[in-house]
Amino acid sequence: MRHLQLALVLAALTVASQAQTTPMPSSPDTTFTAIQASKDVPLTADPTSDFWKQTKPVFITGDTLGNPVPSHRTEIRARWTKDNLYLLYISPYEELSLKPSPDTVNETNRLWNWDVAEAFIGSDFQNIRRYKEFEVSPQGEWVDLDIDLDKQGNHDAVKWNSGFKVSARIDADKKIWYGAMQIPFASIDTRPPVAGNTLRIGLFRCQGPTATRYLLSWQPTGTNRFHVPERFGTLLLAAASK
Numbered sequence: 090m091r092h093l094q095l096a097l098v099l100a101a102l103t104v105a106s107q108a109q110t111t112p113m114p115s116s117p118d119t120t121f122t123a124i125q126a127s128k129d130v131p132l133t134a135d136p137t138s139d140f141w142k143q144t145k146p147v148f149i150t151g152d153t154l155g156n157p158v159p160s161h162r163t164e165i166r167a168r169w170t171k172d173n174l175y176l177l178y179i180s181p182y183e184e185l186s187l188k189p190s191p192d193t194v195n196e197t198n199r200l201w202n203w204d205v206a207e208a209f210i211g212s213d214f215q216n217i218r219r220y221k222e223f224e225v226s227p228q229g230e231w232v233d234l235d236i237d238l239d240k241q242g243n244h245d246a247v248k249w250n251s252g253f254k255v256s257a258r259i260d261a262d263k264k265i266w267y268g269a270m271q272i273p274f275a276s277i278d279t280r281p282p283v284a285g286n287t288l289r290i291g292l293f294r295c296q297g298p299t300a301t302r303y304l305l306s307w308q309p310t311g312t313n314r315f316h317v318p319e320r321f322g323t324l325l326l327a328a329a330s331k
Contacts (some may be wrong), residue, residue: 121292121325123169123327124167124328126175129170134268135258135267146164147292148162149161149305161181164179174271176208176272178269179265180268182266183264183301185259186297187226188226193228196232198232199232203295206226208293212277217319218236221277223253228259229255233251238318254270255268284328287324289321290324
């Protein structure tokens with residue numbers, strides 16, 4: 090009996106050890122698939138364009154705490170080429186909060202104080218507190234930041250320049266705004282992009298005026314902020330469908 094008990098204990102320890110060391114596969118609910126495109130195209134925020142049709146979208150359906158916000162269900166699509174990652178946000182709204190006198194040429198720091206779509210992307214799976222932040226507003230304003238959460242109050246983050254491009258438009262009749270990003274891979278990953286590569290990604294929206302403001306998140310962060318890298322999902326680069 091004592092030998093049987095010892096064998097059962099050793100077996101349990103082996104299973105526990107394997108559970109600690111074997112990475113769990115990504116859940117489909119936390120994986121965002123970008124479909125490869127054969128070539129780069131002029132950036133467009135038109136979801137009916139041929140470029141944006143071959144996608145596997147994900148949807149932001151709630152806020153950072155996981156509360157459903159069906160009136161602002163946001164569709165996000167992704168494509169990639171050998172040089173760039175493309176993202177498209179299709180964003181229903183009730184009321185927009187827009188920055189007066191928008192500047193679409195120069196970077197707009199603190200753009201997150203108004204309506205904006207955001208992507209946080211990281212390639213360092215060893216230090217998940219390092220990643221890049223990209224934002225586009227309904228008016229076509231933009232900001233990109235080099236985030237290091239171990240450097241609180243890092244004023245140099247906004248000085249980083251990714252070279253990314255944005256396009257945006259507002260459909261006031263349908264109460265939907267569209268925002269697109271073209272992000273150079275060289276700004277987010279040291280590896281050349283190939284099918285099968287993965288990145289870490291958070292997808293967010295700030296929506297509405299202060300009194301009725303929503304902080305919308307693809308993956309709930311569990312707090313009233315976006316910068317919780319432990320809760321990011323996975324971006325998978327997939328080959329084009331045949």
